[in-house]
Amino acid sequence: MERIVAQYYIETPLPVEKAAAVLAGEQSSGTFVDIPGETDELKKRFAAKVEAIQLLDVVDTPATPGPSRIGQQYQRANIWVSWSVENFGNNLPVMISTLQGNLYELTQFTGLKLMDITLPDTMTQQFRGPQFGIDGCRKLTGVYNRPLIGTIIKPSIGLTPTQTADIVSVLVAAGIDFIKDDELLSSSANSPFAARVDAVMAVINAYADKTGKKVMYAFNISDDMDDMQRNYDKIVEAEGTCAMISLNSVGTSAVKKICDRGELAIHGHRNGWGMFNRHPLLGIEFPAYQKLWRLAGVDQIHVNGIQNKFWESDDSVVKSIESCLEPITGMQTVLPVVSSGQWGGQAPETYRRTKTTDLLYMAGGGILGHPAGASGGVKALQQAWKGAIEGQSIEEIARQHPEFALSVAKFGKK
Amino acid sequence: MERIVAQYYIETPLPVEKAAAVLAGEQSSGTFVDIPGETDELKKRFAAKVEAIQLLDVVDTPATPGPSRIGQQYQRANIWVSWSVENFGNNLPVMISTLQGNLYELTQFTGLKLMDITLPDTMTQQFRGPQFGIDGCRKLTGVYNRPLIGTIIKPSIGLTPTQTADIVSVLVAAGIDFIKDDELLSSSANSPFAARVDAVMAVINAYADKTGKKVMYAFNISDDMDDMQRNYDKIVEAEGTCAMISLNSVGTSAVKKICDRGELAIHGHRNGWGMFNRHPLLGIEFPAYQKLWRLAGVDQIHVNGIQNKFWESDDSVVKSIESCLEPITGMQTVLPVVSSGQWGGQAPETYRRTKTTDLLYMAGGGILGHPAGASGGVKALQQAWKGAIEGQSIEEIARQHPEFALSVAKFGKK
Numbered sequence: 001m002e003r004i005v006a007q008y009y010i011e012t013p014l015p016v017e018k019a020a021a022v023l024a025g026e027q028s029s030g031t032f033v034d035i036p037g038e039t040d041e042l043k044k045r046f047a048a049k050v051e052a053i054q055l056l057d058v059v060d061t062p063a064t065p066g067p068s069r070i071g072q073q074y075q076r077a078n079i080w081v082s083w084s085v086e087n088f089g090n091n092l093p094v095m096i097s098t099l100q101g102n103l104y105e106l107t108q109f110t111g112l113k114l115m116d117i118t119l120p121d122t123m124t125q126q127f128r129g130p131q132f133g134i135d136g137c138r139k140l141t142g143v144y145n146r147p148l149i150g151t152i153i154k155p156s157i158g159l160t161p162t163q164t165a166d167i168v169s170v171l172v173a174a175g176i177d178f179i180k181d182d183e184l185l186s187s188s189a190n191s192p193f194a195a196r197v198d199a200v201m202a203v204i205n206a207y208a209d210k211t212g213k214k215v216m217y218a219f220n221i222s223d224d225m226d227d228m229q230r231n232y233d234k235i236v237e238a239e240g241t242c243a244m245i246s247l248n249s250v251g252t253s254a255v256k257k258i259c260d261r262g263e264l265a266i267h268g269h270r271n272g273w274g275m276f277n278r279h280p281l282l283g284i285e286f287p288a289y290q291k292l293w294r295l296a297g298v299d300q301i302h303v304n305g306i307q308n309k310f311w312e313s314d315d316s317v318v319k320s321i322e323s324c325l326e327p328i329t330g331m332q333t334v335l336p337v338v339s340s341g342q343w344g345g346q347a348p349e350t351y352r353r354t355k356t357t358d359l360l361y362m363a364g365g366g367i368l369g370h371p372a373g374a375s376g377g378v379k380a381l382q383q384a385w386k387g388a389i390e391g392q393s394i395e396e397i398a399r400q401h402p403e404f405a406l407s408v409a410k411f412g413k414k
Numbered sequence: 415m416e417r418i419v420a421q422y423y424i425e426t427p428l429p430v431e432k433a434a435a436v437l438a439g440e441q442s443s444g445t446f447v448d449i450p451g452e453t454d455e456l457k458k459r460f461a462a463k464v465e466a467i468q469l470l471d472v473v474d475t476p477a478t479p480g481p482s483r484i485g486q487q488y489q490r491a492n493i494w495v496s497w498s499v500e501n502f503g504n505n506l507p508v509m510i511s512t513l514q515g516n517l518y519e520l521t522q523f524t525g526l527k528l529m530d531i532t533l534p535d536t537m538t539q540q541f542r543g544p545q546f547g548i549d550g551c552r553k554l555t556g557v558y559n560r561p562l563i564g565t566i567i568k569p570s571i572g573l574t575p576t577q578t579a580d581i582v583s584v585l586v587a588a589g590i591d592f593i594k595d596d597e598l599l600s601s602s603a604n605s606p607f608a609a610r611v612d613a614v615m616a617v618i619n620a621y622a623d624k625t626g627k628k629v630m631y632a633f634n635i636s637d638d639m640d641d642m643q644r645n646y647d648k649i650v651e652a653e654g655t656c657a658m659i660s661l662n663s664v665g666t667s668a669v670k671k672i673c674d675r676g677e678l679a680i681h682g683h684r685n686g687w688g689m690f691n692r693h694p695l696l697g698i699e700f701p702a703y704q705k706l707w708r709l710a711g712v713d714q715i716h717v718n719g720i721q722n723k724f725w726e727s728d729d730s731v732v733k734s735i736e737s738c739l740e741p742i743t744g745m746q747t748v749l750p751v752v753s754s755g756q757w758g759g760q761a762p763e764t765y766r767r768t769k770t771t772d773l774l775y776m777a778g779g780g781i782l783g784h785p786a787g788a789s790g791g792v793k794a795l796q797q798a799w800k801g802a803i804e805g806q807s808i809e810e811i812a813r814q815h816p817e818f819a820l821s822v823a824k825f826g827k828k
Contacts, residue, residue: 001603027598028571046572046602064692064725086603087571093636093663097597097685101660104688105724157442157501158460183511184441188460189415189500222507225639225671246515249507251665257639271511274518275697276689278478282696283689310519311478 002120003082005051006099006288011063011111011281016053016077019108024048024081026102046087051080062110063281074110076281090126092252092295100284111281117288121329124295131262132299133332134358140241140265141177141216146389147359148216149381150178151367151374152339157185164191165199171367172207172215174375175382178360180218183246183271186231193219194234201238218244218267218300225254236263245298248272252296259297267337268298278311286316287323290334300335300360306350309341318353325358335360342366343411344384344404348397351388361385371406379403416534417496419465420513420702425477425525425695430467430491433522438462438495440516460501465494477525477695488524490695504540506666506709514698525695528702535743538709545676546713547746548772554655554679555591555630560803561773562630563795564592565781565788566753571599578605579613585781586621586629588789589796592774594632597660597685600645607633608648615652632658632681632714639668650677659712662686666710673711681751682712692725700730701737704748714749714774720764723755732767739772749774756780757825758798758818762811765802775799785820793817 012019028048056076063074088094104112130136138144151171153164171179179200187193200217208214221231221243228250235243244267245255259266276283290301303320304312317338324336338350338359343366351357363381370377380403387397387404394412398405426433442462470490477488502508518526544550552558565585567578585593593614601607614631622628635645635657642664649657658681659669673680690697704715717734718726731752738750752764752773757780765771777795784791794817801811801818808826812819 028569042569042572046569087598089601089603091600091637091641093638093660094598094600094634096663097636097660097683100663100689101597101685102688102724104686104692105718105726106688107723107725155442155456155460158456183515184501184508186505186508187503189503220508222511223505223667224507225667227505228667246507246511249510249514250667251669253637253639253642253664253668254671255665257668269511271515272518274516274520275514278518279693279696282693304519309521310516311521312519 001084001086002122003049003084004095004120004123005080005082005118007078007080007115009076009078009113009115009281010109011059011074011076012109013062013072013074014108016055016075016079017050020050020053020079020081022106022108023103024050026106027081027098028083046084049082051082054078064111064279076111078115085120085123090123092256092292096252096292104282113281114284114288116285117291119291119328124328125330127295127331128260128297129294129328129331130297130299130334131259132265134335135332137216137265137299137335137360140214142213143177146357146382146385147338147361148177149378150180150360150362151176152180152182152362152364154182154364154368156182157188158190160190161192161196161199164196165203167368168200168203168217170374171378172203174373174378176215176367176374176378178216178218180244180267181220183220183222183269186220186222193231197234197238197240201240205239214241216242216265218242220244220246221258222246222250225257228254228258232258232261232264241265242267244269246271247293247298252292255293255298256296265299266297268293268301270302274310286320290320290323291328294328294331294334298334300337303336303338305338305340305342306346306353307341314349314353321354321356321359325356337362339364344381344407345394345412347381347384347388348392348394351385357385357389366407366411369410370403371410372403376403376406380407415498415500416536417463417498418509418534418537419494419496419532421492421494421529421531423490423492423527423529423695424523425473425488425490426523427476427486427488428522430469430489430493431464434464434467434493434495436520436522437517438464440520441495441512442497460498463496465496468492478693490525492529499534499537504537506670506706510666510706518696527695528698530699530701531705533705533742538742539744541709541745542674542711543708543742543745544711544713544748545673546679548749549746551630551679551713551749551774554628556627557591560771560796560799561752561775562591563792564594564774564776565590566594566596566776566778568596568778568782570596571602572604574604575606575610575613578610579617581782582614582617582631584788585792586617588787588792590629590781590788590792592630592632594658594681595634597634597636597683600634600636607645611648611652611654615654619653628655630656630679632656634658634660635672636660636664639671642668642672646672646675646678655679656681658683660685661707661712666706669707669712670710679713680711682707682715684716688724700734704734704737705742708742708745708748712748714751717750717752719752719754719756720760720767721755728763728767735768735770735773739770751776753778758795758821759808759826761795761798761802762806762808765799771799771803780821780825783824784817785824786817790817790820794821
């Protein structure tokens, strides 16, 4: 039977073989004493197996609190652990509990991070994965050979549906490809979900009828299960093309249920991600995270951005983008959503590092805060990406394009 | 309009007022530049508000990586931030995105942990909360004036339904109150869910018919949404009383959808919890966490145990138990599930620290690994709790009760 392999970056006060064996025991048949019924045959079939260990550095201070004593040293290592897929079949939540369950609490580890997962084909074949993915999102928006340019409605919360639609009018006329709700807004006292969909889609549909260009709007449907279904129906009825879900807040089973419908592209927002990832030796790394959400069927997923306003390094962002584009047999790739403090000046570096235009490139203030208005902001972003693909520097692009030059003047001096 | 208040424990290289203002801005109307439409009126109604700041110690090394420089100092503090409930109404996922969204990634913080939440009555009134809670679980099991004694089927994974039912027979005859699946097992190659329910409930129902005592079995229904519903139906049909869900793996919206059915007590397993909580300055503390799951409607929730096999301190476990028992207006309390390395020897200290018997006290190896068999194990646990309530020490209880004395001899010498 094929096996799923997880790579963990760990730190332990014990010999690594011993710590790894504890992890494997806890995450398969184990309890803290030998008990009747745990036969060798049963262990062989269902037990987790430590496949490989790679020793790294030794440190004097534990990464996270645990039983520590003076003079104690802590070994860091990469370890690879496998499970038979017959333990959980195509049950994503139980797979997650297997890969990321009680093991974070074991005293045998002072640090543990799930770095990546290798999924056997027989397992991934049981999942449809993204229904639209990159190709589908390009087809829905009619954008090819460059990133989709997107923006977020700001202020995040407080606008009425009419006020939101007014901003959408400006953005649509400015040539935007994609717009999204903020994650703080789904249905609020002064912006009921259905009323916002009606107001926004009237603008988008009218523009599409006139020009043939259909802007994708990701309405935030995050809510209780039934409300999400109702919100989804509302978007379909209004001829929208996309729904947004806050992945961590809604959770795996409900996200998958929504993705399974397959009528709308699903924009996966990763807000809350920092708590899983900010510590170098605790939680989960993005390559593993995006695979789980790809199995659930998400079409677009946030990856932060180069030179972002958050703590994350450019190296980490590049790795995240690359992981989204890495093929999984029989499954579409997921569109990386680049955002956070982006205004176009990061386009040359983003392209230089990733060599891809398969991105949804989001600018919030960078578009609506542009000195020449939203139209200038969208133009500036298109100019930035055209120049980036041609290998131009920020200065070269600014010399050729007045709108981008204005962006540089306003956003580039921080 | 009433406001929800969140308490965060934070660390920042900036003046705390400034860092707190950034958090409030990010989690309400903000982007990184001023933009049109963000009026003072809108800000006043929808913006987050920093309610209070309590300065704590200053340290030289940041708790989590961020932009650091030599000589930099980091101020720790408690801060209280509030939002109007009209921002999200009764939408739990959007409330979670508001309380725990992008803020963990802000460079302005080198550490941030959500410690507690104060929910206004007008908000909690919109949630039913636990359908059974402590009183309901007592009624379903007929256990009063002492903790429910429970155990976990081990080995965690690999047993057939018949083998599982055989263990259940032994446990039921031994006088157990509660049994649960392991979180690693829902439906596996050799233990299909429905077959396991049939085999186990045949034993439990036969014993209930004979004696009047109905043992509660928490079948792990964690799965895709539709499969969870089908699994739930199966339990109801077989006259079971409880379903278990791995809360973090399944997620808020699907858990709430299941809890809303209200026919079965919901056993909330917190596996994966370590990644949210192990670091002192990252993630979420249990008092906040259990409130979110109580709003979703979970009836029982794991709190680890005194002198557990994991890293967590006794103080933290005590705080978790107390938080489950803290009233929320118009809502039932949630039954704390004490587990991890428990064998009864921890009962006196657990009672001394918490003064409650409103617990589901779980022992795995402590029961099935007892020298006199499961019957001896269950007796030992009941003896331990009887003695604990009477204020006896481990030694005093062991002198009076041979079964507990055997437990002390086997498990007490580590």
